[in-house]
Amino acid sequence: MLEGLILGTVMLGFFGIIWKRNLMMKIIAMDVMSTGVVAYYVLVSTHSGLFTPILDRTKQHDYADPVPQAVILTAIVIGLSVQSLMLVGVMKLAKDNPTLETDAIERSNTP
């Protein structure tokens, strides 16, 4: 169930990238897609348990797997920097293409 919802989010983001015509919306769609991916990592790490992986010697817990969480933290940071870089690019493009229609930008910038 949860897995299905997460993959649904990823697919929604993916189709958003294809079908949204505005460049800004495409970037937001990509963000939706990456949110789905992050959620998937979190979900996978809960397969072994739900407890925050901070060692508690007094009790025996089913800890969540810390590795996927640590990894996805890296991916979140990278995603953030890529996204901000893209937004800067869009700001520059918006000066001459205020509507940010991808088709129009593509047509005027393809030889």
Place this chain on the structure above:
Amino acid sequence: MTEISLLWITLPFMVGFLIYLLPQAARYLALAVGIGSTIYSLLPLLSDFTLNLKLLDQFGVTLLVDDLSGYFILTNAVVTIAVILYCWATSKTAFFYTQLILLHGSVNAAFACADLISLYVALEVISVAAFLLIAYSRTNRSIWVGLRYLFISNTAMLFYLIGAVLVYQHSHTFAFTGIQGAPIEAIALIFMALLTKGGIFVSGLWLPLTHSESESPVSALLSGAVVKTGIFPLVRLALMFPEIDPLVRWFGVGTAILGVSYAMFEKDTKRMLAFHTVSQLGFVLAAPEVGGFYALTHGLVKSALFLMAGSLPSRSFKQLKQQPIATPLWIALAIASFSISGFPLLSGFGAKVLTMKNLLPWQVIGMNIAALGTAISFAKFIFLPRGGSEPRLKASFWPPMLVLLGGLVLANVIYYEAYTWANTVKPLLTIALGWGIYYLIIQRVSIKLPRMFEQFEQLIGMMSLVLVGIITFLLRGILV
């Protein structure tokens, strides 16, 4: 040796930021990094040194440097040096050199790592640094081309991440070895991302526009070294797992023919070179055992060709035919074109012979057609009229050519056994036939192949198609 390897991986990143503090020394620092990488890459190639490093159990970073990585690292190092020499006399700012060296470092990292997450980080840093280099001129077009590149590679990498976590779920490690027995969809997702990143087959059709619209030194770097970061893991995986090998070989043949058939009919020099890169990457994949050597010769020759194309008076073959180019430039162009067509005395010959020897029987016809197509495409450069006075080449044009073309001659020693009569005759026949076809047919026809598949949405949509294709292929392997 471990310390040296770690130092070599981190050095470009430290120097990259140091360049910002010492902008006057930018060129020298960048060049030093390039030379350092060259020396390091010779270690695994000349001795039996291999580095196999595992940090922190099965969860952490895994590094693997062997002679396969050695070839790729050498390619990256030599191409970087040539590009720095080419830009030496231009007014490129410290920012340019910073990005160049960060890109160099992350490409090195991609060639040295042996786990999915380090590879992911390296590939993403490459995207960012490459974007900044593509958009260096800050024109609308360069920003759009860069943005398109960043968008496509980032979307592909999101699929890659899903694949990576599926591998982890199966084998509790991110190391390449964990792919053993991983679910099909995991392999398909990872493959699709790497194929997209590496510019292979239909998912690689973003490459022609990106590589042709960038400035010449940047195109040389992208085509010579950066696309190989997508190819390298594919080659590595094909060598590790026999069940993946046929898939890689199929994509090799497919992209070799697709790329070259576009290249033959292309009327623009830089676009022709870019399409030809798509085709040559197929040669690397078609015979994974010897892919390293092919990647080296292709990197040298393609970056040389892009740098030369930047010095030609025009980009259109039609105009170049009207106005003779300066003879020295023509000679350099001819040497590079001869090497890439597989003419003896240049290492392109050895690489082609070696690849052809390691093909499986069903690949032979396809790859020979691709080789013929290469000869046809490069006849366009060789048959250009010469003897003119334009362009006046700058003094800074020759050092990078010396490095790259000299490298082509030197690399001959790697596979000197290729020089037998039987081996020599076949490429000569291929080239003669290719020139004949060019002279009689291709030169006269004017076919415009559709550019529809290079549109942004098509490229993104193509990813899902490739994904379905790979899954079908892998399922078929299981069912049969």
